[in-house]
Amino acid sequence: MQFSEKWLRSFVDPALDTEALGQLITMAGLEVEEIKPAAVDFSMVVVGHIVETEKHPDADRLKVCKVDAGQEELLQIVCGAPNAAAGMKVPCALVGARLPGFEIKKAKLRGVPSFGMLCSAKELGISDDQGGLYVLPDDAPVGRDVRELLDLNDSIIEISLTPNRADCLSLLGVAREVAALTDMPLTAPVIAPVAPVIDTRRGVVLDAPEACPRFCGRVIEGVNAAAPTPDWMKRRIERSGIRSISALVDITNYVMLELGQPLHAYDNTKLNGDIHVRLARPDEKLLLLNEQTIDLEPDTLLIADERNVLGMAGIMGGEESGVTAQTRDVFLEAAFFSPDAVAGRAREYGFSSDASHRFERGVDFNASQGAIERATELIVSICGGQPGPVEVAESLGKLPARNAVMLAPARARKLLGVDLDDDQIAALLSRVHLDVTREGELFKVVPPSYRFDIELDVDLVEELARLYGYDNIPALAPQGTMAMLPRSEDARDLWMVRRQVSDRDYQEVVNYAFIEEAWEHDFCGNGTPIRLANPIASQMSVMRSSLIPGLVNTVAVNRKRQNPRVRAFEVGRCFIADANATPVPGYHQPVRVGLIAAGSVAAEQWGQAARNIDFYDIKGDIEALFAPAQLRFEAAEHPALHPGRSARILLDGDDVGMIGEIHPKWVQKYDLGTPPVVCEIDADAAMSSKLPVYAVISRQPAVTRDMALVLNQDVSVDSVLDALRTVESPIVKGIELFDVYQGKGIDPDKKSLAFRVLMQDTQRTLEDAEVDAAVAALVQRAEADFGARLRG
Known part of the structure; x- marks a missing residue:
C-alpha cells in the first residue's frame, strides 16, 4: 500500500515532518518500507x-x-x-x-x-x-x-501491512490510525446521498448470500466517458501506484483508495435483465479485462446477468461488459464479498488484483452504500449524467457479526506492565472508534465493522500498547527468586543422550516431521497415516510415526553424493493416532532416538581392514548408551527390517525399541547399497540411568572356567544365560558368552555355545573342589532345562 503524503494530510495533518510521520506509522504496526519524493529535485x-x-x-x-x-x-x-x-x-x-x-x-x-x-x-x-x-x-x-x-513537493509513503489490518488498505484507514495516535481531528470525506434524477433501476438477486450478503447497484445515464480525469485525481491515484486509464475507471479506483471499498463500473447497455451473484456453472468461460480467457471452477463466485457472465466477484470484471470511451449509461457496483469466497481464487487463475487483495483480507461490510454515493458524486461532477436510485440487495443474517469483547482492566495492566487507570483505558480505546461501555469490573468493547482483527481481549491490549506508545512502555528487567533445583542421579536429559551418541561417532541430523506417504507405508506398515490438511509440498503429506524413514532418506541422499559411509542419529517426536492419548486427544506424540549406520565400520585406513557395518556394531553402541543397565534382545519382525536380522530391545522386561538391518527390498527400492543397520528407541528409556551401587572390591584372585554347551539350534543365548544366572552360588560373579560354533564335530541341528564363568570370594582364595562344584551346578541346570551336554 502506497499513497501521497499530501493526500493523507488532507484527512489529518499532525505537526510532524515526513520522517517523524513515517516513524509514527511504523510504531503503530503499519511498517513503513520506503518514503521517497514524488519527483526528483529540480x-x-x-x-x-x-x-x-x-x-x-x-x-x-x-x-x-x-x-x-x-x-x-x-x-x-x-x-x-x-x-x-x-x-x-x-x-x-x-x-x-x-x-x-x-x-x-x-x-x-x-x-x-x-x-x-x-x-x-x-x-x-x-x-x-x-x-x-x-x-x-x-x-x-x-x-x-x-x-x-503540479504539487511535486510531496512524498510517497509505502507501508507493509499484516493481513489482519485490511482496514488500513485505504487513506481513510491510515488517517484514522494517525488521528488516534496523535489525538488530532480526522477530516473524513463528507458523503451525502445523491438524489436520484431518473427512475431507471436494475434488479439484483443474491443466489449465494453466504458469499455475498450485500450488493449495491446504481444506474447512471448520459455520462461522458471520454471526459478527462482531473489532474488532482490522476496525481493521487498514480502516486498510489495505479495507472490512470479513463475517468470512469479512475473514479472507481480513487474511491477504493480513499475509502477501501472496491467498485466496478459496467456498460449498462450491455447488460440483460437482473444481476445475479452466483457460483460458476459447468463449462462456463470468461474473458477478463486483462484479456485472459479462463475456464471457471465451480467454487468461483460470479457476477452475471440473465444471459452472460459479467465478471469474477471481488476480483476482476469481464472485458465484454466493461466501460469504454463510447459508454453512455453505467451500472455501478459496490458489494461486500466474504473473504472465504475470494481468498486464493485469483492465485488459482494465475493473476491478482487490487480488489481481490482487499476482499480476501476483509472489507468494511457497512461501506458499500457510502462508497457508491461517493463514486456517484464524482462521476456526476466529472462525467455528468443522471443517477437513478440505489438498488440494495442484502441478507442481513449472513453479514459478519461484531461480537463484544470483554476486557478486565487489571489483566490489561498486567500484560502491558503499565499502570493505566480505567479512564485512560476507556479513552485510548475510544480513540480508535471502539464502542466502550462498563459492565461491573469489566469493559465491554464492540469493534466497528471495519475491524476484523479484534476478537480477543489480548487484541484490545495490543491496541492499548500501540496507542500508549511502545517507546513509552518501560523496559524493566524481570525479577524472580531463583534456586538450584535438585537433579536426580537416575535420569539424564536429552542433551546428555546426544553427547553420548555423538561420542560413538554419530552425527546428528534434523529431518522434517512430515514425510511421503509411501515412506510411512514401506517402513512403518501404516496404511492410515495422519494426513496434513494443508501440506507444504505434495511429497510431505503425512506425519511420521517413526524416525526410520527420515534416517533411511539421509543414507540415500548421501549415497547420491558419493558418501557411502554414514553414521547419523536423530532425536525427534513421532505422531501416532490414538483416541486415548494425552495431553493432545487423538494423537500420541512420543519422543524417540534413532540411529543408522551404513558403509564401512571405519574410514578407509592402513591400520584396520575394511569391513562393512553389521548388526552387532549398532548393538554394541546401544548397550554402551544404556550401560550399566543390561539390555535383552529378542528376535522380532518389523516392516522396515530384515526378518532374520532384527530384534526387539527390552529394558527390565519393557519393550523400548527395535534394532535391525534394513529389509533387502527397501535397500533395492531406495538404492541404499550395502544394507544399513538402524535402531529406534524411546527417549524416556534412553534418559533413564541406573544409580551406582557399592560393591566390595576383592583382594583375592579370581578364577575363570570355560564351558562349551551343545544345544539345539532354536535355543536362544539369552534364555540360557537367564537359566544359568538363577543357579545360586555365592562365588559365581559373572557368566559371559565368548564363542558360538557350528561345523565339524557338531550335529547340523546343534550349536556350541562357549561361556566364561568368573568366580571370586572377597575373603579367601577359592579351592578347586568348590570351583568344580559351581561349574557342575551350572552344567546340570543347562542339561535339565535345555537338554544340553558338555562339548568334548
Whole structure:
C-alpha cells in the first residue's frame, strides 16, 4: 500500500515532518518500507507559453520558439520536441535551472542562441514518457513554479501491512490510525446521498448470500466517458501506484483508495435483465479485462446477468461488459464479498488484483452504500449524467457479526506492565472508534465493522500498547527468586543422550516431521497415516510415526553424493493416532532416538581392514548408551527390517525399541547399497540411568572356567544365560558368552555355545573342589532345562 503524503494530510495533518510521520506509522504496526519524493529535485522550472515557433534554419528537426516565461522579454529557446507548437503551455527551465544530472546554461544550437529548455516529463523525472514536451493545463499561470503547479513537493509513503489490518488498505484507514495516535481531528470525506434524477433501476438477486450478503447497484445515464480525469485525481491515484486509464475507471479506483471499498463500473447497455451473484456453472468461460480467457471452477463466485457472465466477484470484471470511451449509461457496483469466497481464487487463475487483495483480507461490510454515493458524486461532477436510485440487495443474517469483547482492566495492566487507570483505558480505546461501555469490573468493547482483527481481549491490549506508545512502555528487567533445583542421579536429559551418541561417532541430523506417504507405508506398515490438511509440498503429506524413514532418506541422499559411509542419529517426536492419548486427544506424540549406520565400520585406513557395518556394531553402541543397565534382545519382525536380522530391545522386561538391518527390498527400492543397520528407541528409556551401587572390591584372585554347551539350534543365548544366572552360588560373579560354533564335530541341528564363568570370594582364595562344584551346578541346570551336554 502506497499513497501521497499530501493526500493523507488532507484527512489529518499532525505537526510532524515526513520522517517523524513515517516513524509514527511504523510504531503503530503499519511498517513503513520506503518514503521517497514524488519527483526528483529540480529548480527554476516555470510555466512557459509558446507564443510562436519557426523552423531552425540549419536543422530539419529543430524549432526556434518564442516563449513567454513570465520574464520581461520573450525567451528564444531552440527545441527538438516533435509536439512543440504555438499556444502550448509547457515546463520551461530558465538559465541557471538545475535538472536531474545537468544545469541549464546559455547555448548555441546549430548557430542559433538558446536561453533555456522546454522539458518533457522524463527530463523532469515525473515519468518515463519522453515522446514530447509535457503539456500543462491551458489555465496554468505563466511564470508559476512547476513544482507548485503540479504539487511535486510531496512524498510517497509505502507501508507493509499484516493481513489482519485490511482496514488500513485505504487513506481513510491510515488517517484514522494517525488521528488516534496523535489525538488530532480526522477530516473524513463528507458523503451525502445523491438524489436520484431518473427512475431507471436494475434488479439484483443474491443466489449465494453466504458469499455475498450485500450488493449495491446504481444506474447512471448520459455520462461522458471520454471526459478527462482531473489532474488532482490522476496525481493521487498514480502516486498510489495505479495507472490512470479513463475517468470512469479512475473514479472507481480513487474511491477504493480513499475509502477501501472496491467498485466496478459496467456498460449498462450491455447488460440483460437482473444481476445475479452466483457460483460458476459447468463449462462456463470468461474473458477478463486483462484479456485472459479462463475456464471457471465451480467454487468461483460470479457476477452475471440473465444471459452472460459479467465478471469474477471481488476480483476482476469481464472485458465484454466493461466501460469504454463510447459508454453512455453505467451500472455501478459496490458489494461486500466474504473473504472465504475470494481468498486464493485469483492465485488459482494465475493473476491478482487490487480488489481481490482487499476482499480476501476483509472489507468494511457497512461501506458499500457510502462508497457508491461517493463514486456517484464524482462521476456526476466529472462525467455528468443522471443517477437513478440505489438498488440494495442484502441478507442481513449472513453479514459478519461484531461480537463484544470483554476486557478486565487489571489483566490489561498486567500484560502491558503499565499502570493505566480505567479512564485512560476507556479513552485510548475510544480513540480508535471502539464502542466502550462498563459492565461491573469489566469493559465491554464492540469493534466497528471495519475491524476484523479484534476478537480477543489480548487484541484490545495490543491496541492499548500501540496507542500508549511502545517507546513509552518501560523496559524493566524481570525479577524472580531463583534456586538450584535438585537433579536426580537416575535420569539424564536429552542433551546428555546426544553427547553420548555423538561420542560413538554419530552425527546428528534434523529431518522434517512430515514425510511421503509411501515412506510411512514401506517402513512403518501404516496404511492410515495422519494426513496434513494443508501440506507444504505434495511429497510431505503425512506425519511420521517413526524416525526410520527420515534416517533411511539421509543414507540415500548421501549415497547420491558419493558418501557411502554414514553414521547419523536423530532425536525427534513421532505422531501416532490414538483416541486415548494425552495431553493432545487423538494423537500420541512420543519422543524417540534413532540411529543408522551404513558403509564401512571405519574410514578407509592402513591400520584396520575394511569391513562393512553389521548388526552387532549398532548393538554394541546401544548397550554402551544404556550401560550399566543390561539390555535383552529378542528376535522380532518389523516392516522396515530384515526378518532374520532384527530384534526387539527390552529394558527390565519393557519393550523400548527395535534394532535391525534394513529389509533387502527397501535397500533395492531406495538404492541404499550395502544394507544399513538402524535402531529406534524411546527417549524416556534412553534418559533413564541406573544409580551406582557399592560393591566390595576383592583382594583375592579370581578364577575363570570355560564351558562349551551343545544345544539345539532354536535355543536362544539369552534364555540360557537367564537359566544359568538363577543357579545360586555365592562365588559365581559373572557368566559371559565368548564363542558360538557350528561345523565339524557338531550335529547340523546343534550349536556350541562357549561361556566364561568368573568366580571370586572377597575373603579367601577359592579351592578347586568348590570351583568344580559351581561349574557342575551350572552344567546340570543347562542339561535339565535345555537338554544340553558338555562339548568334548
